[in-house]
Amino acid sequence: MAYTILDGHKTLLNFPRGAEGTWTLDSYRTRGGYSALEAVLREGRYTPAGLLDQVKKSGLRGRGGAGFPTGLKWSFLAKQRPAYLVCNADESEPGTFKDRVILEENPHQLVEGMILSLFALEAEHGYVYVRGEYVHPQKRLDAAIREAYEAGYLGEDVLGAGRAYHITLHSGAGAYICGEETGLINSLEGRKGQPRLKPPFPAVIGVFNKPTIVNNVETLASVCSIAEFGGEAYAQWRNESGKSTGTKLFSVSGHVERPGVYEVPMGYPFKRLLEEECGGMLNGMPLKALIVGGSSVPVVDAETAMKIDLDYESCAAHGTLLGSGGVIVMGEGTCMVRSLEVLLRFYHHESCGQCTPCREGTGWIHRIVRRVEAGQGTMVDLDELYRIADNMEGKTICTLADAAAWPAKSHLRVFRQEFERHVHEGRCPFGGRFPDPFHLGPQA
Ligand SMILES: Cc1cc2nc3c(=O)[nH]c(=O)nc-3n(C[C@H](O)[C@H](O)[C@H](O)COP(=O)(O)O)c2cc1C
Ligand code: SF4
Known part of the structure; x- marks a missing residue:
């Protein structure tokens, strides 16, 4: 099950729960898909630097786990060309399955987000590195990329704007470490998927020794909203401190009545997610422990869990991390x-x-x-x-x-x-x- 609590907005899961065919180009277009790209390329809504500025204003932070500010990361991209954009779709962290929903249900939003990001970065070629086990999501994304080429959103002269954009899908082979950005880069180059010492960071020396930006699926898909409505509109969803902005996907598993992927605004209380969206604890059992951000983050007890708001600051204040948003709920009786x-x-x-x-x-x-x-x-x-x-x-x-x-x-x-x-x-x-x-x- 996957759905947003923000109906009527162009967010990440902007389609009715359980709707069929949301992965097709036709469906995406009826939901306003590719309108941001058309406005940018045909009407000149932004220059590349202007769009990068909007991403900075949006406060978007990387959704792959570390929460690094996306606009700031982009501004580190070295000037040398060619430069590359790599979408990290390796998603292997136990408890995390939210990128899968974008790839399966809304792949065109990732494609549009990547093209907009390529525009802002003044790069032409993007790679999507998808975990090998995601056979079905790969098929959906592959079909979306083909549709985008046929419709002129990808190719040598995109929308007649005289700019070339290309996306290549690359399948991994099922190693968690290939989700680490430099391990991923090595694997993409055909080497053993082992992380590299940093510095140099990928923004300076990345894939094929060229400047490279690596971003998570959810991060890149979020760029569509920012390009469509502007950075400030995106930041209307924010927590109390204003340091966590936008909407976020949470994949909820474990002892809950309705596990699934939920899109909520940053700062949404975990208690509400559990009790309202997820239908409460399985069979009414008491909550014992929570892993809020995927298997890597510190576990907390029930009392602490109920005080957590789903944002970077609240998680840190309660001794854990928002991570990738992999919410693992454990009830009494769990060892x-x-x-x-x-x-x-x-x-x-x-x-x-x-x-x-x-x-x-x-x-x-x-x-x-x-x-x-x-x-x-x-x-x-x-x-x-x-x-x-x-x-x-x-x-x-x-x-x-x-x-x-x-x-x-x-x-x-x-x-x-x-x-x-x-x-x-x-x-x-x-x-x-x-x-x-x-x-x-x-x-x-
Ligand atoms: C062991 C390890 C595994 C990782 N796995 C993933 C992953 O599956 N997906 C992902 O987006 N980031 C993963 N990361 C984080 C990436 O290294 C990188 O920070 C991220 O892709 C950057 O994208 P973002 O700025 O959009 O978050 C992993 C990091 C480590 C150390
Ligand atoms: S690079 Fe080092 S820390 Fe990272 S997985 Fe390999 S052995 Fe572990």
Whole structure:
């Protein structure tokens, strides 16, 4: 299920819930699609610098996880040409499936957003790097790109404006690390998908050694609204501080009555999202824990969760991060040791192995948590878990190590008593049988 609470606006999911055919060019046009591009290219609504200025005014921040201001990032693009735009559609963070909805249900909005972004960046060629498992979304996007070429929105002379714009779709092969922008660039170039040391940043030396802007699907699709109505109109949706603007997609999974992707304005209370949009907790069970921004961000308890507004500042004030908007809701009865074990298994598996603290650290902390969940852990294990995770942070080429350390430290900090019960009782107090037959990784 996917829908916006902002009916009547040209936002990201501007079509009725469950509507058919929203991915076609005809449907997109009936919703005002490509009108911003026509106004920019045919009527000269903006110069490239003028559109970049609107993106800065909009306050749009990258929706891929880090929340870096998009206009500011664009202004770092080196002057050398050719330059490239890369759309990051790798979307592999556990709990995050919002880009998928844009690719499947509204792919033309991404295509239009990319062409407008190419215009603002004075670049001609964009790549979309889509995770390999997204076979159906790739088909939809591929069809939309073809339609856009046929309709003259892409090609050598777009809308007769004498400008060439091209988009190439590139399929990944199912590695989480290829979502990290420099790992993605290496993979796009045909190399091993391992992150590069920064600096130089992609805006200076990116794909094929040329200046490159990497942006998330949702970020680029949001540019359509900005080009259509202006940066200030986009920023009408804002939180109290005004530092988080626009609308944001949240993919909600876990113990809720109606999981799905919801578009809400920045600053929307989590409590309302849970109780009104998602229909409350599954079978009315009490909330126990929340991961608000995808698996990498610190977990919070129920009391804290209910105070969180869905924006960058409120999440930070409550000890977590907005991240990619992957909302994972956990009800009473969830074993938090098991929850951490599942996450760490993923990070250990996905570490690319270049940095020792990540390659070894993710394995060590995973094995400790496995032991604790199996009822074979000691109190020393708990201290070691925290110490190793702490030592992984901020010492590696990319932030995958941090992405494993933050959930580890926060699970232990917030739910320490539960970890201790596993040690003292010598078993999982929630009746978990571990290791289970389906997940036999390397033994502790
Ligand atoms: C391990 C790792 C995985 C990432 N995966 C993704 C991803 O799947 N999609 C994404 O947009 N950004 C991902 N990022 C963030 C990108 O490196 C980059 O910051 C982002 O694509 C920039 O786009 P934005 O400014 O529009 O957010 C990941 C980062 C790391 C460290
Ligand atoms: S932190 Fe991990 S995933 Fe990132 S470059 Fe180092 S080893 Fe690879």
